[in-house]
Structures are given as structure tokens and as C-alpha cells.
Amino acid sequence: MSFKKSLRILLIISSMIPVVLVSVVAHGLLTNKLIDVNTHNLQRSAETSKQGLEAMLKTQQTEVSLLSIQDELTYLTTISNEGRDVAPDAVNKLLQNRKALYEHCERISLYNLDHEIIASSDPELIGTDTNSEITLSHMMKTKSIAVAVDNVKPLSKAGDIIYTLEIGSPIMEPGSNNVIGYVISTIGTSYFREFLNSISFGETGFGILLDADGTILYHPNLSSVGKNINYDKLSNLISSYQQGEIKASGHMTCFYENTNQAYGYCILPSTNWILFVKQDIAEIRSITTIILALLFLICTILMVLIVISANILAKKISTPIIALRDAMRIASDGNLTVQSNIKSNNEFGELSKNFNKMLHIIKTNYEDLESMHEELLSNEEQLRANYDHIEFLAYHDTLTNLPNKLAFLDYANAVLVSSPPEQSMHAVYFVDLDNFKTINDTLGHEYGDALLVKTSQVLSSIINGAGMLARAGGDEFLLFKENVGSKDHALDFASLIIDHFKDPLDLDGEVVYVSMSIGISLYPDNGLSPNALIKNADIAMYKSKDTGKNKFTLFDSKMEEELNRNTIIIEVLRNAIDNNEVYIQYQPLMELNTNNVIGFEALMRINSERLGFLTPGEFIPIAEESGLIVELSSWLIKEACMFNKSLIDKGATPRPVSVNISSVQINRPGFVAMLSDILAETQLPPQYLELEITESTLVSSIMDATMLLKTLQNIGVKVSLDDFGTGYSSLNYLTKLPINTLKIDKSFIDNICVNDKDSCIAESIIQLAHSLDIRVVAEGVEHENQLALLRAQHCDIIQGYIFSKPLHPAELVDIIEEDDLITQFSLF
CATH class of the missing domain: 3.20.20.450 (EAL domain)
Known part of the structure; x- marks a missing residue:
């Protein structure tokens, strides 16, 4: 892809990204704000509708209270409590007239103190014991009006099931505070339907009325009335309010019935009912579609403007670069007389001038470079010789000219790699001169160096090419003996080394007796790698030192265990005081x-x-x-x-x-x-x-x-x-x-x-x-x-x-x- 095209694309993308990001963020913030405003509106609608519901309940409570003070009802309950018979026709007529005043009133019944119906708008119920025990018990204990204390109960009517609630009032004996009977009005939940049907928000917003058990009292879908909501977040709001966890009204969003929905709610404390006003969040979001379309239109217009601007700017920037590229191509082909002719007063013009100056310098120094190249070629042999010498120093000891430890490791590793453990046995000898420090201190370091050279010569004559001898450092030497045959042969070779040093050595007129301590490790018994074999031979050498010097010792695993234990003991001693040990x-x-x-x-x-x-x-x-x-x-x-x-x-x-x-x-x-x-x-x-x-x-x-x-x-x-x-x-x-x-x-x-x-x-x-x-x-x-x-x-x-x-x-x-x-x- 050309620079001009790449620049154009870069300008377009870098310009559009901020616009798109701002549009997406603005749309998201606006959507969230809209959802928040709508949920508050749902809450306010629920609070307003709550007042209407409470007024409707208040109307029914007032009606029942007025019935409870009618002389006909007081007289009838008094006679019934005394066990005398009296015709309830007049009271039945009164109750039927009152029932006819309210379309949604299913029946009104009069009870004596034995909880027996003695008069009713439905005469067939007289003398029966109905299921109003909870309502009657509440009025008997509180001597006050009972409003839906038994929640909502199903009632069969013309083959259909309707859901009702009971509003009852105790009948007091005139001139005293004694209860002589009860009047209970049974109201269908359809009583609230016309009012609750008026609650509407868009196409998906409507009201829902639940009792304390989560039973639906009202729902636009009549088939849902009487069913329990199976979503704890909605059905448990009453218990959360009673425990002081939430307020009497509020709003929320939740995922219910496979839909994200916004809810405003309000609790009716007198009945422990809760009124929900809900709306689908998808409907709320749909309002932002217009905003999204507007943003898309703006982005399209900006895209056109940006593409035009990017083309103009890319052409302006790329033209001098292309010209400079062509000049460089001609110069790279060997024509150093080429010139760049960019006349602008910006950085490109300055770059053109510097390019021309650079070509002039290159042309001037070209002959010097050729001469230097010939000189470098002539020095190549010297460099190679120096490299060989450096490589020798890297792998050899400068005093004895023996291989050093690095060369020893390479040699041992090559032998071990080519020798299966089950077929070969090799030996590593770690040799340390005894009392070498005494030679340096008494005769001087030059005699110490002479002793190391003499020792290396004697050891080289013993090994005679069948392995490798290396100086490990100081007064320590490493020997690798290939194919020792057996453990006894390895020990015999160590004994041979010690025997070779029984006679004194002549160091420039000074007679010196040398003894050495040797540690031996065998492959594969004492290790499978060069480092493991050297380490174990070193351990065995120190065992020779500790047990008298001028001897050899074959490595044993107990030596390593003893060394490891000594290391642990040092750690224990180092922290014994702090650890109270x-x-x-x-x-x-x-x-x-x-x-x-x-x-x-x-x-x-x-x-x-x-x-x-x-x-x-x-x-x-x-x-x-x-x-x-x-x-x-x-x-x-x-x-x-x-x-x-x-x-x-x-x-x-x-x-x-x-x-x-x-x-x-x-x-x-x-x-x-x-x-x-x-x-x-x-x-x-x-x-x-x-x-x-x-x-x-x-x-x-x-x-x-x-x-x-x-x-x-x-x-x-x-x-x-x-x-x-x-x-x-x-x-x-x-x-x-x-x-x-x-x-x-x-x-x-x-x-x-x-x-x-x-x-x-x-x-x-x-x-x-x-x-x-x-x-x-x-x-x-x-x-x-x-x-x-x-x-x-x-x-x-x-x-x-x-x-x-x-x-x-x-x-x-x-x-x-x-x-x-x-x-x-x-x-x-």
C-alpha cells in the first residue's frame, strides 16, 4: 500500500473514531437518562393511583360503617343472640337494596356473636357458617373495621371464578362498647378495574395490584388475576417494606417474563397491597431511535467532509515525499549527481537541502571509503589470528596452558552424551594440593606458580592422553578418565597419582615435597552430568582433607547427606536465637x-x-x-x-x-x-x-x-x-x-x-x-x-x-x- 493511500486512510480513521465514540457515549447517556426519568414517572403514577385506591376502599368502609348502626340490624342481632326467632325479611331487603347500589358488591351478610349468618343479601346463605372466620376474628379482637384482612378469596359465580375481598364492621350495643354482631360486605376485585384500567404508559405500560402473598388482584389480562407472581424481587416487596429495608414507594428495573422492564411501585399500608406501574424498557429505548438516526446522518456528512479533506491533505504531504523517494532511488543506483528540487519552506524543503548536502559529502568521501575498505581487508588475517588467541584464552589456563574448567565441562559433556550409562564407566578426579598456602607464604608466589606448572606436567604424564586434565583454579585440578573399567581400576589410578608425588620436586633449586587430597566420582553411579560429577568429586576431596590429607576418597551419598545436614545446621544456628531454639x-x-x-x-x-x-x-x-x-x-x-x-x-x-x-x-x-x-x-x-x-x-x-x-x-x-x-x-x-x-x-x-x-x-x-x-x-x-x-x-x-x-x-x-x-x- 502506498504512503499516500495509507496517510489518507489514517486521516479518515483518526478523524472518525472520536466522532463515533462521542456519538455512542451520547446515545448511551441519553438512553440511561430517559430510562431514569421514565422510572420516576412510573413511581409518581403509582403514588397518585394509590390515593385513588385508598379513596375507593374508604367509600366501602364508610358504607359498611353506616350499615352497622342501622336499627334494623341492631335489633335483629340482639334478638338472635338471645336465641329468639324473628323474620329477617326486612333486613334482607335492606341489604339487597344496599348491594344494588354497588355493581361490584357480591353480597352483604349479617352475623351474630356465634358467627352465624342471620341475614344476607343472598337469603340462601342464612343459617350457614361461611369462610369469613379471619375477618370475624379480627373484628372480635380489635372491635374495629376489617378491610381485606383475609386477603383475596375466590368465589364461584355463574360457573366462573371471581376474586373478592371482605370489608367488615362490628355492630355495637347502643349506649355501650359491647359487640353484638358483625356486618360483612364482599366486594369483587373488579371494583378496582375501571380505575386501574386508566393507568397506561405507551403500548406496554399498565398497572398491577398484588396482595401481601404476591397474588395478583388486578391485571389487564384477566386470566392472570388470582395467580401468584413467581418472581421474588416483586412478590417480596411487602416483607422487605415491613422489615424496614425499602421505602413505601420507589422504582426499579428487572428482567421478568423474558423482558427488561421498569417498575414504579407504591405500598398501601392499610391493606398490605402493592400497586405496580410497569413499562417495557425496550419501548422506552425506542424513543432514542430518532436520536440515533440523527447521529448517523451527522456522521455520514462528516465522513464525506473528512474524505475530501483527507485526500487534499494526503496529496499535499505525499507529493514532496514521493519526489524525495525518486531522488534517493537514483542515488542508490550510483548516480551521486542527482539533486532534490523541493522548494517549499517547511520541513520538506529543509529535508531536501540536507539530502543534497549529504550526497555531496558522500561523493567527496567515496574514495576515502574505498581506501578504508582495502585496509580492512588487509587486516582481516590479523583479526582472525587475534580471534584464535582469544578463543584459546577462553578455554585454557594461562599459567599451565592446561584446559580450564569450561573446556573440561565441554569435553566431559561430549563424552557423556555419547556414552549410554548402562554401557560405560568414567571417572572424575578432583585434585587439591595439600598445604599449598605454606609454599606461597614461605618461598613466595613465584615458587607457588612453578609448583603448579610442575604438578600439571606430572599429572599430564600420568593421564597420557587417555582423558583430559584441566586446572579448575588455584591449586585445584580436574581429571577426566574415560572407560575406567571398574571401581577398583578408578581407585588404582588415584593411588598411582599419589605414588608419583612421593619423590620431592625440584623448583629452581628448592626441594619441595608435595602431597595431595583426591576426590573421585564415577559415572553413572555418582552423577549423570559433568557438573554433578565435579560437585561430588569435590565433596569426596574435602572428605580426604578432613580425614588426614595425602589420600583419595571415593564419593558416597552419605557424604552429600552429611554436607547437606551441615548446611541445614548452619541455617539452624544462624536463626537459633531468634527462633528460641x-x-x-x-x-x-x-x-x-x-x-x-x-x-x-x-x-x-x-x-x-x-x-x-x-x-x-x-x-x-x-x-x-x-x-x-x-x-x-x-x-x-x-x-x-x-x-x-x-x-x-x-x-x-x-x-x-x-x-x-x-x-x-x-x-x-x-x-x-x-x-x-x-x-x-x-x-x-x-x-x-x-x-x-x-x-x-x-x-x-x-x-x-x-x-x-x-x-x-x-x-x-x-x-x-x-x-x-x-x-x-x-x-x-x-x-x-x-x-x-x-x-x-x-x-x-x-x-x-x-x-x-x-x-x-x-x-x-x-x-x-x-x-x-x-x-x-x-x-x-x-x-x-x-x-x-x-x-x-x-x-x-x-x-x-x-x-x-x-x-x-x-x-x-x-x-x-x-x-x-x-x-x-x-x-x-
């Missing part, structure tokens, strides 16, 4: 000379919602490795100090609380300041806090440890050397470090009764400590023979299940209170 138990320490509780140790416990109860032996190493032990230890110290302070405040004998301190925590800058802040915050006297420090924590430097412990002693905190005998057990510690308490590890206590050496060592430790004025605590005492031996060896304090297991705070409070009570009695 960490708590403290306290194990009391008993002094053997007095059998009194001399102190208690705070023990951290974790009960996770995900993992359940975690033993300290499981979560403490993970907390130390991840650094989370710092936050947990700080929380433990603070909670233990707060608890001990609360015991002292309650009147308990002051006792020190012992807290284990990790090497990670104690070596962290600001440890002493943190400890001082906690003591200041909890207001616990420093002498009632004792820190338990293991030998491994102090092993790095006796001088640094001495300064730290002296600082703790200066602020008043006691120090206990924990797990003595399991570490270095250096006597140098005992002579130089300011220690208050020495704790013999449970591993010695377990065998002191069965192993003479352990017994002698324990006794020697106790004697040595006493000679240095250090108190001794025996951990893990569980049996009476252990306790007896420790007493004999003059051990100061014991801690273990023989006296008490670790207790919750409330349980410890009970033991302390009991111990204090016993101590008080012993003083007396």
Missing part, C-alpha cells in the same frame, strides 16, 4: 570436702524444629567453622550472667557460673570489651563468672595467652583450663598461665578404676595442681568407685551424673535452694 542447661559442681554445690557450668543446647535435638559434639565444630560461635557464645555468657545474678538477688549463696569459650571467640578482637559490657549490663560481680578455656586455644602463643588471662584476672573473672590431658598437657602452662581451676578430662576419669596408669596420671595432676595452688575439677564422674578414688586422691570438685545431670534452670534452682537450706541447718 537455643537454650541453656546447668550442671552443678560438688565440692568433695563439704558435699555442697560450689558452682555450676552453663551448657548450650539446641533443639531444632527441623532437626530435633543436636548434640554439642555435632553443632559446636560447625558453629566454630562458620563463625556463628561468636554470636552464640556472647548470648550464652549474657544469659548465664543474668541467671546467676537473679539467683544472687533471690538470696542464694553466691556461686560462680562456668562458661566454655571457643578459640574463635577468645581470639576475636574486642573479646575483653564485650565481656566487660556484659558484666556491666547484668551487674554480676566478676568473681562469679568463670571462663573455661581449652589447651588448644592457648597453644599458639604462651605470651599472648598470658596477657589475655592476666587481663581477665584483672577485671575479676576466673579462668579454668578445660579438658586437661587431651591436648598438649604442657607443664609450662601451669607454671606461667594465671589459672584458677584445672579440669581433668572425662577420658581419664572413665578408666581411673580399671587402668593404673590413668589413676596415677590423675593423682599426679591433682598433686601438681595443688602444689601450684590450683583447684582441680574431675569431669564425667559417673560411678561410686570413681568418686571414692577421687576422694582418696584429694580431688577438690567433681562434676558428673553421679551427682547431677545437666539441669534446666528451674531444676537447678531447686537443688541450690536445698543445698543452701542444708548448709544453714548445719551451721546451727
Whole structure:
């Protein structure tokens, strides 16, 4: 489609859309307004017609009231109530004359107090008991006029069924307020027909009269009279009005009898009738047809004007564009001498001038472009060589010239894709040099780089082309061994790698011994993708590291489970304080000379919602490795100090609380300041806090440890050397470090009764400590023979299940209170 034609169509459409939209919106708003006005008119018509209906009912009520005071009726009812017989002819005649006055009156009857008809405009009814019980009961209870209290009732007349209503009045005894009889006029609903027939709106608008049960009292269609309306929205209006949900008059629209209809209604409270005036919405809408036709005519005229205007404007805009297009076509064919001759003073004229200027520049620089093209062609070879070098760098390690991890993944993936799992077995080896950092730190990084190059050469000679060797990064290498045959062959190859590095390597005159930790994963047993095999080999390598180094380990699913569990434990530890999953138990320490509780140790416990109860032996190493032990230890110290302070405040004998301190925590800058802040915050006297420090924590430097412990002693905190005998057990510690308490590890206590050496060592430790004025605590005492031996060896304090297991705070409070009570009695 040409630009000119497209522009013309665009102008026509863009001009017509607002007109059409405005027309549609105007038509819709006008239609809705017209429907709203008509429904209000229907409501006003219903309200006006209601007054007429009430006047007609009032006329009948007045007539019945006048009848009730006629002497003939009063006399007849009095005689009948006394049981005497009297001829009702005169009264019958009177009632017949009154009935004849009203075309729609079906009968008038006189009742005595026994609800028996004693006179009637229809003499055949005399002596019968009719169905006017509800009307009679109402008048008997209220002593007032009853108007249609029994709603509308069918009545057979000349073989037809007509619908009637009853208007009754009680007959009062002259000179008193006593009811002596009743007169009831039965009126046909046709009484209202002539009046209601006058209600008309257009061709579909008319009135409908319903009673409280939804029965139709009037309808232009006579066959509908007496039927119930089966549409709740109309038939339930009386009950909604009685419940205060709607007003006595109003209007609405609804879909009834497959037609959208507008209704105005008004309720007659005296009879609980409701008068509807309705009209089909389609008839109301038909009025807007003229408006719609007028809008269509206006749109047609506008369309003609817009088409003419669009043609003129499109031609004016497209002519210079077409001229410029033709000039560009000639220039694109190679004729750079062409000129655009648009003379207008608008943007097209400016565009023409710029086009001519552009052609001049292109023509001037054409030779330069040709020269540049030749130069680019001459440099193509150099670019290709550079690309090859870049591609090599992307897939190789620059130090060792080995393939990198990306190349290793491509190679492994290609092998695995072509090897069905059920037919082939391949192995991935993750190799990590042991203590590589030591080489860098002692000899320098240039020797570290030389070691990596030498190692890559040795590994390449081992693999000898039967697979791929790649450098994963740092001091890590990846080996892919194809078709290993069996698991044993894979393990033998790993052993061969370690054997090749038993002899030292010569690094520019420096002799270096190299060991390595190897992790192995097998395809398809340990993974079906290269990434899965590398990950599992990495896990197995770290297992080799953790179990002694300079060895190889084949991946096992339990390793991954252990790694995953450790990861979950880290998450648990990270949120343990916020989730209230960490708590403290306290194990009391008993002094053997007095059998009194001399102190208690705070023990951290974790009960996770995900993992359940975690033993300290499981979560403490993970907390130390991840650094989370710092936050947990700080929380433990603070909670233990707060608890001990609360015991002292309650009147308990002051006792020190012992807290284990990790090497990670104690070596962290600001440890002493943190400890001082906690003591200041909890207001616990420093002498009632004792820190338990293991030998491994102090092993790095006796001088640094001495300064730290002296600082703790200066602020008043006691120090206990924990797990003595399991570490270095250096006597140098005992002579130089300011220690208050020495704790013999449970591993010695377990065998002191069965192993003479352990017994002698324990006794020697106790004697040595006493000679240095250090108190001794025996951990893990569980049996009476252990306790007896420790007493004999003059051990100061014991801690273990023989006296008490670790207790919750409330349980410890009970033991302390009991111990204090016993101590008080012993003083007396």
C-alpha cells in the first residue's frame, strides 16, 4: 500500500473514531437518562393511583360503617343472640337494596356473636357458617373495621371464578362498647378495574395490584388475576417494606417474563397491597431511535467532509515525499549527481537541502571509503589470528596452558552424551594440593606458580592422553578418565597419582615435597552430568582433607547427606536465637570436702524444629567453622550472667557460673570489651563468672595467652583450663598461665578404676595442681568407685551424673535452694 493511500486512510480513521465514540457515549447517556426519568414517572403514577385506591376502599368502609348502626340490624342481632326467632325479611331487603347500589358488591351478610349468618343479601346463605372466620376474628379482637384482612378469596359465580375481598364492621350495643354482631360486605376485585384500567404508559405500560402473598388482584389480562407472581424481587416487596429495608414507594428495573422492564411501585399500608406501574424498557429505548438516526446522518456528512479533506491533505504531504523517494532511488543506483528540487519552506524543503548536502559529502568521501575498505581487508588475517588467541584464552589456563574448567565441562559433556550409562564407566578426579598456602607464604608466589606448572606436567604424564586434565583454579585440578573399567581400576589410578608425588620436586633449586587430597566420582553411579560429577568429586576431596590429607576418597551419598545436614545446621544456628531454639542447661559442681554445690557450668543446647535435638559434639565444630560461635557464645555468657545474678538477688549463696569459650571467640578482637559490657549490663560481680578455656586455644602463643588471662584476672573473672590431658598437657602452662581451676578430662576419669596408669596420671595432676595452688575439677564422674578414688586422691570438685545431670534452670534452682537450706541447718 502506498504512503499516500495509507496517510489518507489514517486521516479518515483518526478523524472518525472520536466522532463515533462521542456519538455512542451520547446515545448511551441519553438512553440511561430517559430510562431514569421514565422510572420516576412510573413511581409518581403509582403514588397518585394509590390515593385513588385508598379513596375507593374508604367509600366501602364508610358504607359498611353506616350499615352497622342501622336499627334494623341492631335489633335483629340482639334478638338472635338471645336465641329468639324473628323474620329477617326486612333486613334482607335492606341489604339487597344496599348491594344494588354497588355493581361490584357480591353480597352483604349479617352475623351474630356465634358467627352465624342471620341475614344476607343472598337469603340462601342464612343459617350457614361461611369462610369469613379471619375477618370475624379480627373484628372480635380489635372491635374495629376489617378491610381485606383475609386477603383475596375466590368465589364461584355463574360457573366462573371471581376474586373478592371482605370489608367488615362490628355492630355495637347502643349506649355501650359491647359487640353484638358483625356486618360483612364482599366486594369483587373488579371494583378496582375501571380505575386501574386508566393507568397506561405507551403500548406496554399498565398497572398491577398484588396482595401481601404476591397474588395478583388486578391485571389487564384477566386470566392472570388470582395467580401468584413467581418472581421474588416483586412478590417480596411487602416483607422487605415491613422489615424496614425499602421505602413505601420507589422504582426499579428487572428482567421478568423474558423482558427488561421498569417498575414504579407504591405500598398501601392499610391493606398490605402493592400497586405496580410497569413499562417495557425496550419501548422506552425506542424513543432514542430518532436520536440515533440523527447521529448517523451527522456522521455520514462528516465522513464525506473528512474524505475530501483527507485526500487534499494526503496529496499535499505525499507529493514532496514521493519526489524525495525518486531522488534517493537514483542515488542508490550510483548516480551521486542527482539533486532534490523541493522548494517549499517547511520541513520538506529543509529535508531536501540536507539530502543534497549529504550526497555531496558522500561523493567527496567515496574514495576515502574505498581506501578504508582495502585496509580492512588487509587486516582481516590479523583479526582472525587475534580471534584464535582469544578463543584459546577462553578455554585454557594461562599459567599451565592446561584446559580450564569450561573446556573440561565441554569435553566431559561430549563424552557423556555419547556414552549410554548402562554401557560405560568414567571417572572424575578432583585434585587439591595439600598445604599449598605454606609454599606461597614461605618461598613466595613465584615458587607457588612453578609448583603448579610442575604438578600439571606430572599429572599430564600420568593421564597420557587417555582423558583430559584441566586446572579448575588455584591449586585445584580436574581429571577426566574415560572407560575406567571398574571401581577398583578408578581407585588404582588415584593411588598411582599419589605414588608419583612421593619423590620431592625440584623448583629452581628448592626441594619441595608435595602431597595431595583426591576426590573421585564415577559415572553413572555418582552423577549423570559433568557438573554433578565435579560437585561430588569435590565433596569426596574435602572428605580426604578432613580425614588426614595425602589420600583419595571415593564419593558416597552419605557424604552429600552429611554436607547437606551441615548446611541445614548452619541455617539452624544462624536463626537459633531468634527462633528460641537455643537454650541453656546447668550442671552443678560438688565440692568433695563439704558435699555442697560450689558452682555450676552453663551448657548450650539446641533443639531444632527441623532437626530435633543436636548434640554439642555435632553443632559446636560447625558453629566454630562458620563463625556463628561468636554470636552464640556472647548470648550464652549474657544469659548465664543474668541467671546467676537473679539467683544472687533471690538470696542464694553466691556461686560462680562456668562458661566454655571457643578459640574463635577468645581470639576475636574486642573479646575483653564485650565481656566487660556484659558484666556491666547484668551487674554480676566478676568473681562469679568463670571462663573455661581449652589447651588448644592457648597453644599458639604462651605470651599472648598470658596477657589475655592476666587481663581477665584483672577485671575479676576466673579462668579454668578445660579438658586437661587431651591436648598438649604442657607443664609450662601451669607454671606461667594465671589459672584458677584445672579440669581433668572425662577420658581419664572413665578408666581411673580399671587402668593404673590413668589413676596415677590423675593423682599426679591433682598433686601438681595443688602444689601450684590450683583447684582441680574431675569431669564425667559417673560411678561410686570413681568418686571414692577421687576422694582418696584429694580431688577438690567433681562434676558428673553421679551427682547431677545437666539441669534446666528451674531444676537447678531447686537443688541450690536445698543445698543452701542444708548448709544453714548445719551451721546451727
